[in-house]
Amino acid sequence: MFALVDCNNFYASCERVFNPTLRLRPVVVLSNNDGCIIARSEEAKALGIQMGTPEFKCRPLLQSHAVAVFSSNYPLYGDMSSRVMMTLAALAPEIEVYSIDEAFLDMTSFARFDLTEYGRLIRKTVRQHTGIPVCVGMAPTKTLAKMANRLAKKNPHYLGVCILNSEAEIQSALERTKVEDIWGIGRQWSKLLQAKRIESAADLAAAPAAWVQKHLHIVGARIQAELQGQSCLPMELVRPAKQSICTSRSFGRSVTAREELQQAVATFAAKCALKLRKEQAVASLLTVFISTSPFDESCDRYWGTRTASLPRPTSDTMTILKTAQTMLDGIFQEGKSYKKAGVLVSGIMPQAACSTTLSLFAEEAPAPEPDKKIMQVMDAINQRYGSGAVHLAAENSESWKPNQEKLSAKYTTRWDDIIEVKV
DNA sequence: TCTGGGGTCCTAGGACCC
DNA sequence: TCTGGGGTCCTAGGACCC
Numbered sequence: 001m002f003a004l005v006d007c008n009n010f011y012a013s014c015e016r017v018f019n020p021t022l023r024l025r026p027v028v029v030l031s032n033n034d035g036c037i038i039a040r041s042e043e044a045k046a047l048g049i050q051m052g053t054p055e056f057k058c059r060p061l062l063q064s065h066a067v068a069v070f071s072s073n074y075p076l077y078g079d080m081s082s083r084v085m086m087t088l089a090a091l092a093p094e095i096e097v098y099s100i101d102e103a104f105l106d107m108t109s110f111a112r113f114d115l116t117e118y119g120r121l122i123r124k125t126v127r128q129h130t131g132i133p134v135c136v137g138m139a140p141t142k143t144l145a146k147m148a149n150r151l152a153k154k155n156p157h158y159l160g161v162c163i164l165n166s167e168a169e170i171q172s173a174l175e176r177t178k179v180e181d182i183w184g185i186g187r188q189w190s191k192l193l194q195a196k197r198i199e200s201a202a203d204l205a206a207a208p209a210a211w212v213q214k215h216l217h218i219v220g221a222r223i224q225a226e227l228q229g230q231s232c233l234p235m236e237l238v239r240p241a242k243q244s245i246c247t248s249r250s251f252g253r254s255v256t257a258r259e260e261l262q263q264a265v266a267t268f269a270a271k272c273a274l275k276l277r278k279e280q281a282v283a284s285l286l287t288v289f290i291s292t293s294p295f296d297e298s299c300d301r302y303w304g305t306r307t308a309s310l311p312r313p314t315s316d317t318m319t320i321l322k323t324a325q326t327m328l329d330g331i332f333q334e335g336k337s338y339k340k341a342g343v344l345v346s347g348i349m350p351q352a353a354c355s356t357t358l359s360l361f362a363e364e365a366p367a368p369e370p371d372k373k374i375m376q377v378m379d380a381i382n383q384r385y386g387s388g389a390v391h392l393a394a395e396n397s398e399s400w401k402p403n404q405e406k407l408s409a410k411y412t413t414r415w416d417d418i419i420e421v422k423v
Numbered sequence: 424t425c426t427g428g429g430g431t432c433c434t435a436g437g438a439c440c441c
Numbered sequence: 442t443c444t445g446g447g448g449t450c451c452t453a454g455g456a457c458c459c
């Protein structure tokens with residue numbers, strides 16, 4: 001038996017925890033750059049505000065209904081997430097943290113308990129410890145637990161807890177779930193399935209296995225088996241090591257000057273290096289990309305990207321930054337209006353496993369290993385005095401930085417922000 | 424005026440190996 | 442007519458997730 005615990009409207013709920021005057025007001029949270037709507041409270045959903053809508057397109061609606069609008073505050077959401085997860089970890093023998101606002105719990109050993117009662121206890125405890133409302137779905141497979149959770153969210157009569165245990169309960173849930181609402185079935189596959197008259201989860205569960213295998217491959221076959229009650233997706237208790245790490249941003253305005261792009265790329269490269277060190281890992285490949293706006297129809301889209309090997313697998317900010325700068329020169333074209341840039345590191349391995357492999361083709365003696373001590377000291381200072389307290393001179397976000405006009409306080413991670421709370 | 428960011432897995436096809 | 446059999450590795454592209 002699996003439980004899926006999912007926070008309701010997570011980002012909007014985080015904003016509410018620290019501002020009770022928002023309790024009955026519609027709340028939305030915007031993406032980076034204050035571009036799109038990425039979270040909505042129930043009241044905001046009721047106004048017809050759609051997920052992913054550009055903010056400027058529904059601004060009149062937001063204003064006329066006095067919707068509380070927030071820039072995204074990831075330090076706050078990340079910290080609230082870890083509080084929710086710590087609470088959940090104490091309520092079940094095993095937990096898989098699936099995303100910032102969801103976790104699977106192993107309920108196998110709870111067979112003799114009243115699962116509905118236990119689901120209610122989970123809700124109550126998380127609410128009490130963190131202020132965040134959650135819904136709970138339980139079923140014999142992860143895919144069915146996801147479906148149960150969705151039903152608990154959509155139908156108030158469940159009071160936030162839906163258990164699918166008997167054949168009859170499962171069959172009824174399958175019939176009430178449309179194919180596009182199944183976990184793992186996206187837009188393309190929905191289209192394909194609907195064209196084949198496979199419209200509900202019950203239809204998919206009953207579809208010929210050979211057809212599913214042929215058109216939706218192994219992934220679809222697994223979903224079908226899970227719908228039939230056969231568990232194919234086990235709990236993943238340890239987070240697998242990352243295979244790639246990306247830092248990218250859209251700019252608050254168009255950027256044309258090479259120097260500004262250099263500053264942006266330097267900042268992203270430094271961020272990637274920092275993320276690598278936090279993973280205690282090193283990377284061997286580096287990708288830099290820059291692009292113009294996909295929405296600007298007055299000129300062709302330009303998407304410049306380049307990938308290169310790093311001189312040696314590393315997490316050293318200076319090495320990664322310098323390499324990224326060189327690569328930028330190869331893709332930068334004069335006279336274009338750039339709207340986005342990013343840096344991606346891949347070929348990642350644990351730092352411990354990285355013995356120094358020398359290049360076969362190096363014509364000069366290898367550059368000396370960068371001094372790891374410098375990075376350690378830099379990270380320690382930033383840890384103590386706040387990120388950005390020390391950084392390389394090449395990093396600078398003054399000119400291209402994203403818009404964040406409606407940012408709330410970092411209530412739980414920054415001492416200075418606590419005094420911002422006004423009652 | 425204005426449109427997010429960060430990931431994963433799978434497949435097909437080409438190139439290679441013995 | 443008809444051209445083996447059994448693999449691995451890599452990459453691009455497509456699908457999906459939150």
